Amino acid sequence: MAKKTYSFYPGCSSQTKASSDNYLKSTNSMCKYLDIELKEIPDWNCCGASIGYAEGGELPRIALSARNMALSEQHNPGMDLVATCAACWLSTREAKERIAHSSQTLSEANTALAEAGLSYKGNQAARHMAEVLVEDFGFDELKRGVKKPLQGIKFAGYVGCQTNRPFGLAGESFENPKYLDNLVEAMGGEAVPYDQKVTCCGGALAFSEPEKSQKQIKDIIESAYDHGAEMIVTPCPLCQANVEIYQGEVNKRFGTKFNIPVTYYSQLITVAYGGTAAEAALDGQLIRATRLEDIAKK
């Protein structure tokens, strides 16, 4: 297959030794197996996530994303911009749409960008890595590369909020998106049905409103457990972090005994494609995904 090249926006949490370092590593491995080249946007900045609003307001937030897109247009022309983080993707795509719908916003954004010597044209699509996999490859194609099927592992595909809403993947329902389950099955795993697939993990409020958010996290994990899942898989770094990191806290607060690994789809694909545990960055798990490690060792 021909090599595919994308303009890559890793985002803050996926930097080296940041909270989703393992996402970045496994994504790179996955791309190697799929013959995808990711050209990082030079000097990209933070997207503002969905918490920057109080101080940042509207236009400064749009300007953040516009700067990334302008840099991408300038340095990686002719490519689609691809993000792995749900919040990065959402902010970027949202800014893109706002600008597209209002000539005033376009000119204001460009006035601001001019201060940094940049200008935004709007000639690149803003996409999520999951879209690339589903739309540019497709499940049949993805299946073809599987060397070590994830036989017998039951996954709860946790899609969460921002990869799903408000944009989501074309053709998917907001209440029950199927692509993650399909991806799991394509890798030879088993996707269990459960009812908290698109429940909010609390997002940034896991930090500022811990009690309230941990109730969310508890519900998600509980439902995954109850439906027989051994592992959670997600496309979102915030989902991953919240659901994995706070399990200890949740156990303390609710008297539960949760200890379920939370992985990225990119880790699944890397392992299924024959990658090593290191390539899949399985050492980056707080709760070790031993069943994946076993397959990677085989």
Next chain:
Amino acid sequence: MADMKVAAYICQGCGLGERLDTAALASVAKKEGKAALIKEHEFLCNADGIKMIRDDIANEAVTHVMIGACSRRAKTEAFGFTDVCVSRANLREGVIWSQPETEEARETTQEMAEDYIRMGCAEVKKMTLPEGDPAAVTERTLLVVGGGVSGMTAALEASKAGYKVVLVEKSGALGGWAAKLHKRTPGKSPYKDPQNTPVAEMAAAIEADANIKVYLNASTSKTSGAPGRFEIEISTESGSTTIEKVGAIVQATGFELYDANKLPELGYGKSANVVDQAGLEALAKAANGSPIKRPSDGGEVKTVVFVQCAGQRDDSGKHLPYCSGSCCLTSVKQAMYFKEANPDIDTVVIYTDLRMPGNGEDFYRSGQEKGVIFTKGKVSGVEAAGNQCKVSFQDLILNDQVAIDNADLVVLATGQVPNSGVDIDTKLKAEIAAAAGDNSLMEAYTASQQEGAVQPISMLNLTYRQGPDVPQLKYGFTDSHFICFPYETRRTGIYSAGPVRRPMDMVQAMEDATGAAMKAIQAIENAGLGRAAHPRSGDLSFPKVRLEGCTQCKRCTVECPFGAIDEDEKRFPLFNQARCRRCGTCMGACPVRVISFENYSIDTVGSQLKAVDVPDEFSEKPRILILACENDAYPALDMAAMNRNVYSAFVRVIPVRCLGSVNTIWINDALSSGYDGVMMMGCKHGDDYQCHFVKGSELANIRMSKIGDTLKNMSLEEERVSTFEVAITDIERVPQLINDYAALIQKIGMSPMKGF
């Protein structure tokens, strides 16, 4: 007519040949059915089978055909012979599809089939071919009563279809309610802004239309005759009268606004700044685009409050209990009058629910875009204070008792009260009760007539014995079968359209009027051919009465749901066949059984039920007669059979036109011939009736409530005669009803009346 020659045809197709002994059936038709010609055929409805029957009619002088095959509701075209009488023995749906395909069931299944052959033969012998009405005439002119948008639409549509129209309007100009409007709610895309009313345009089109004759300042002072030959006396205010002959009538007499004087708690009459929707239209018309001024002092209007459902959807019993379905749209439109003149005017619509029919949702959204504030709340009172009003309400979202105390104008959304004329039903109900021996209603009615209370003005002044206007259902709206025949009133050839039929807005009224005009045209044409309107469309038979036997009891005249029967000078019933829907209610009512149809009579049914072979008391084979309404219950039974929903083999089903046509003699006959039970299945009655003949099932119920005495006289349990409401969708329920009833009969035990 030539001598009767009965031919019986027994089909072996659709599995009949395998499940039944058709040779035995043929011999039943011969020995008991006394058919002169009997043929079995392996596939009766195919070209060969039909040709066989046709040839027999042509070459063997067959006059009566009994077809033992599928339900009478199947293959109607193939077996639709119009030159001979036809009966159908329902062997397929009625027998093999509703009975289990087991060896044990074989005997009872065959018995059932044989009975249906007996019944089919007995029935057909009692039938004669309908002659039709040789006197059928028709006038291809339509009378439209009411010159509002509904009436004008009906007139223009009928004219477009090539019919002449006489349009009668009580006021001096066309336009009705719409003529009072400054603008109308939009009737076409993009449903964003108020539009001009179509009044001027339509009035001009009517003026220019040679097919339409308009009487202004006029009323229909007398309406006599029947579809195809109505005679209308039109009186004008000047005192002149004219006679017009028309074939059908559209009544589009519209509505009045509910009287806001009944709402003093909402400030009406206490401040000039509280108006109803008509009042606001008048203000808007006067302002004609410039800002509307405060009525009390001509001051500037800064805040307008719209009070929805004023005197409507009321459960206290004081005001209208229903929703008029159009006043929410009107309030949005009226709020836009203000926003268009000055967007800074605050317009607040206080509603409990918003009803936005059709594309009204877009219009609502447009109102929001223009800055009209909608707030969910219940207004508790409006008080005048100087040139402003205080509107107190409960905010239902914020759960807060609040007030807007500086409203310059308050608009009350009162509702539509139909102009439907005289409510003839009170009298009718009293008469039915009186005929059944209860005079209390009649006394109450007579008393109310004497009090000198203001009587409503009749719209049509029908000379019908049953009263001067079309019957009403609820709240004064004209009665029509809202699911099946919405425009049809209970007077054949008279169609109601627009808000007199049910509350509605202009878009709906125009659609309604178009539909009613088309139905009226159909009625004109049917009258010319002497045919029935639906649900028995095309039926050429009509009730014939043997006056020699009539006791002048008047039950037929009173009970006919369609006002088809008048009285002649000698006080005998006088049937107007063009008004008749062929329901048979009169036949069911007649105590001396002198009313019948050529193809449906006391005898066609009576002979069927008597033809059934009733086994003796010790056989353990009860017989249950089912009289099933052909509109709903019988199709439900057929469909249940199609789903192979099995039911008791002891029932014998006879379809009837309507439960209203069931004469108690049939029940008596059934019980005395040893049937163990009678089930009557008809449509739902009451205010939300489903009965295709409106009153038939209700009347049957009243009649059957009296059957208790008969049962007592025969020392029979009262459960032996039961009435059931069955809808066409009851395909699971109907077999269950039958089986439950069969179990009940089993429990009560066999009738002691067998073998007499």
Next chain:
Amino acid sequence: MSENYRNNFLKEVEERVEEGHWVKMCMQCGVCAGSCPLGAHWAHPPQELFMMIRAGKREEVLTSDSMWMCTSCYNCVVRCPRKLPITHIMHGLANLAYRLGLSPKNQTTQKFASMFWNNLAQTGRVNELKLSLGMYFKDGFGQGIKNAMAMQSVGLGMVKAKRLNPMELFGGHGIKDKSGFHAMLKKAREIEDRRKNFA
């Protein structure tokens, strides 16, 4: 003269709140109110906030901590039959309240949001360690030590899994063109303040 159920506050919201012109389009169906993950903790769910705005309850709306409960889950947005961008309106209301100094004292999400922004505005990228430490110490030094100790196991685990870099405290990630970046944000803020009438 009372100002309730008049358009004044609605007009202010339309001018100064992100996507505020949508507020008038709400049809009060309540679907959003049933969609918030932290729903039980909202004193006034979005539906109610919209009605309050239309009823002119400026003070009550802006001092409420309801909109600070929004997790940006977008559940309401995809469900709203009127397609209101509810999430952004919540953000916008929070922003307005914050800019006017009306948001409730010690609103933790508000503090975190400001900290986050300041963190990213400095270097162009978020420094997760500084951010989290900042969050723990937001209530003062003593409480901060307690908070940090309580979450110590989490922090250490993250360090072990190479997902939190203790060295970040002394620099860490950031973009190169900081001056251009700062100028851009300053300009954007200027334009926005002018448009929304924030002096």
